[in-house]
Amino acid sequence: MKRTAFFISDGTGITAETLGQSLLAQFETITFNKLTRPYIDSVEKARAMVQQIDRAAEVDGVRPIIFDTIVNQEIRDVLATSNGFMIDIFSTFLSPLEQELTSHSSYSVGKSHSIGHNSNYMERIEAVNFALDNDDGARTHYYDKADLILVGVSRCGKTPTCLYMAMQYGIRAANYPLTEEDMERLQLPSALKKYKDKLFGLTIDPDRLTAIRNERKPNSRYASYAQCEFEVREVENLFRRENITYINSTHFSVEEISAKILVEKGVERRLK
Amino acid sequence: MKRTAFFISDGTGITAETLGQSLLAQFETITFNKLTRPYIDSVEKARAMVQQIDRAAEVDGVRPIIFDTIVNQEIRDVLATSNGFMIDIFSTFLSPLEQELTSHSSYSVGKSHSIGHNSNYMERIEAVNFALDNDDGARTHYYDKADLILVGVSRCGKTPTCLYMAMQYGIRAANYPLTEEDMERLQLPSALKKYKDKLFGLTIDPDRLTAIRNERKPNSRYASYAQCEFEVREVENLFRRENITYINSTHFSVEEISAKILVEKGVERRLK
Numbered sequence: 001m002k003r004t005a006f007f008i009s010d011g012t013g014i015t016a017e018t019l020g021q022s023l024l025a026q027f028e029t030i031t032f033n034k035l036t037r038p039y040i041d042s043v044e045k046a047r048a049m050v051q052q053i054d055r056a057a058e059v060d061g062v063r064p065i066i067f068d069t070i071v072n073q074e075i076r077d078v079l080a081t082s083n084g085f086m087i088d089i090f091s092t093f094l095s096p097l098e099q100e101l102t103s104h105s106s107y108s109v110g111k112s113h114s115i116g117h118n119s120n121y122m123e124r125i126e127a128v129n130f131a132l133d134n135d136d137g138a139r140t141h142y143y144d145k146a147d148l149i150l151v152g153v154s155r156c157g158k159t160p161t162c163l164y165m166a167m168q169y170g171i172r173a174a175n176y177p178l179t180e181e182d183m184e185r186l187q188l189p190s191a192l193k194k195y196k197d198k199l200f201g202l203t204i205d206p207d208r209l210t211a212i213r214n215e216r217k218p219n220s221r222y223a224s225y226a227q228c229e230f231e232v233r234e235v236e237n238l239f240r241r242e243n244i245t246y247i248n249s250t251h252f253s254v255e256e257i258s259a260k261i262l263v264e265k266g267v268e269r270r271l272k
Numbered sequence: 273m274k275r276t277a278f279f280i281s282d283g284t285g286i287t288a289e290t291l292g293q294s295l296l297a298q299f300e301t302i303t304f305n306k307l308t309r310p311y312i313d314s315v316e317k318a319r320a321m322v323q324q325i326d327r328a329a330e331v332d333g334v335r336p337i338i339f340d341t342i343v344n345q346e347i348r349d350v351l352a353t354s355n356g357f358m359i360d361i362f363s364t365f366l367s368p369l370e371q372e373l374t375s376h377s378s379y380s381v382g383k384s385h386s387i388g389h390n391s392n393y394m395e396r397i398e399a400v401n402f403a404l405d406n407d408d409g410a411r412t413h414y415y416d417k418a419d420l421i422l423v424g425v426s427r428c429g430k431t432p433t434c435l436y437m438a439m440q441y442g443i444r445a446a447n448y449p450l451t452e453e454d455m456e457r458l459q460l461p462s463a464l465k466k467y468k469d470k471l472f473g474l475t476i477d478p479d480r481l482t483a484i485r486n487e488r489k490p491n492s493r494y495a496s497y498a499q500c501e502f503e504v505r506e507v508e509n510l511f512r513r514e515n516i517t518y519i520n521s522t523h524f525s526v527e528e529i530s531a532k533i534l535v536e537k538g539v540e541r542r543l544k
C-alpha cells in the first residue's frame with residue numbers, strides 16, 4: 001500500500017521533513033510518497049495545499065499524513081480542513097515547553113520563526129571554504145588551522161564527509177589521499193606526522209570502491225578490484241600501525257560517519 | 273538566565289537536534305547552552321549522560337531540557353532518572369501514528385532506526401561531485417545534465433548553496449560567476465544562453481560582499497566597496513533584463529536560499 005506524506009512549513013520545511021522522515025522510517029512495511037512543501041505562508045497557498053492533500057487522499061484511497069510546523073493559526077486552520085491526518089509538531093511541544101520555561105514562545109504570540117542570517121553564517125562559509133581549499137591534499141600548510149584531517153585512499157568518501165561537517169557543524173576538516181607511494185613507504189607522509197592527533201581514517205569495502213572508481217575512470221587499473229583491494233588492505237595496515245582511529249564508510253550515511261567522527265575525536269561543533 | 277539543553281540520541285542525533293533547535297528558537301529571551309550527544313546506545317553511556325545532566329542542573333540552578341530520540345526502553349528509563357525535563361520525541365508521535373497506520377513501528381518492537389546505507393548514497397555523492405566539477409564555471413559542457421545553474425558575482429554564495437543542494441537534496445547544481453566582461457557586454461555568456469530555463473540568480477548586499485572578499489584578498493580593488501557595488505548593480509540589471517529570477521542572499525541562511533530556489537524553479541528533490 002502506498003501512502004502520501006506531506007512535510008509542510010511556512011519556512012524551509014527542514015524540521016518537519018527531518019522529524020517526519022525519521023518517524024516514517026519506523027514503519028518499514030509501508031511505502032510512503034514523501035512531499036516537502038516549504039514556504040506555505042499565506043491562506044491562499046494553504047488552500048492550494050488542501051486541494052493537493054485531498055487529491056492525494058482520493059488517489060491513494062486513504063488520507064495522507066501531514067507533518068507541519070506552521071506558526072500562523074489562520075493558515076493552520078485552513079490546512080486542518082483537508083482530508084489529512086495532521087501531526088502538528090509545534091503545537092504538541094511548545095505548550096509543555098512554555099510551562100517548563102515559564103515563558104511565552106514566539107509561536108504562541110504569532111511570530112514567525114525564521115532563522116535568517118545569524119552569526120553562524122560566516123563561520124560556516126569559512127568552514128566550507130576551508131574544506132574546498134584543503135581538499136584532496138591540495139595544500140598542507142594550513143593544517144595547523146584544521147579541526148580534523150581525514151585520510152584514506154582516493155574515493156573512499158573523504159570529500160563529501162569534510163563538506164558535510166563544514167556545512168552542518170562549522171568544522172574545519174582537511175583531507176589527504178593516501179597513495180600507493182605512502183603505502184609502500186610503510187609510513188605516514190611527513191606533512192601528516194606533525195598533526196597525528198588530528199588524523200582520522202576512512203576506509204571502504206573494495207567492491208564498493210571499485211564501483212565508485214569505475215564511475216570516474218571506467219576499466220582503469222585504478223578502478224580494478226585487485227588495485228582497490230590492495231590499497232584498502234595496505235591503508236588499514238597503516239592505520240593500525242600508526243594507531244589512527246578509522247571507520248569503514250561502506251554501510252553508513254555521510255551524516256552517520258560525520259557524527260561518529262566527532263564523537264570519536266571529541267571535537268565540538270562550532271555552529272550553535 | 274542560561275539554561276542547558278541536551279539533544280540525545282542512539283543515532284546521529286540529527287532529528288533531536290533539528291527539532292530541539294527549532295523549538296528553542298521560539299524562546300527568544302532565553303539563552304540556551306545546546307549540547308548534542310549522539311550514539312548513546314548503551315545503559316553505561318546513558319548513566320554517564322545522567323551525570324552530565326545532573327551536573328548541568330546544579331551549575332545552572334535549574335533543570336536542563338532534554339530532547340531525545342532513543343529507541344531502547346531500558347536506555348530511556350536510565351535517562352528518565354536524571355534531573356532533566358524530558359521531551360521524548362518518538363514516544364509522543366509514534367503511538368498516534370501507529371493507530372493511524374494500523375501498523376506497529378520498529379520503535380514499539382524495539383528495533384533501532386539506523387538509516388544506514390541506502391540507494392540515496394550514490395545519488396548524493398554524484399550530486400556533490402557534480403557541484404565540485406562544475407563549480408565556478410570550471411566547465412560548461414555538462415550543463416545539459418544540470419538541474420540548476422546558479423549565476424552571480426564572485427563570492428555571493430553560489431558554491432555553498434550548490435553544495436548544500438547536492439548534499440541535502442541530491443540536486444545537480446552548477447554555478448557560473450558573472451564577471452565584469454559579461455556585465456559590460458550587457459548580455460549573458462553564450463554558454464548560459466542555451467540553458468536559460470535552468471538559471472537562477474544570486475545577489476548580495478555590496479557591504480556584505482566587500483566583507484567576504486576582504487577575507488580572501490584584503491585591500492584589493494576586487495574587494496573594494498566601489499567595485500562590489502558596481503558589480504552587484506550591473507548583475508541585478510542583467511537579471512532583470514534577461515528575466516532571470518533571483519534572490520538576495522544577504523539575510524538568508526544557505527538552507528533558506530536552497531529551499532526558496534527549489535520552490536521558485538519547481539525542481540523536485542532527488543533524494544527520498
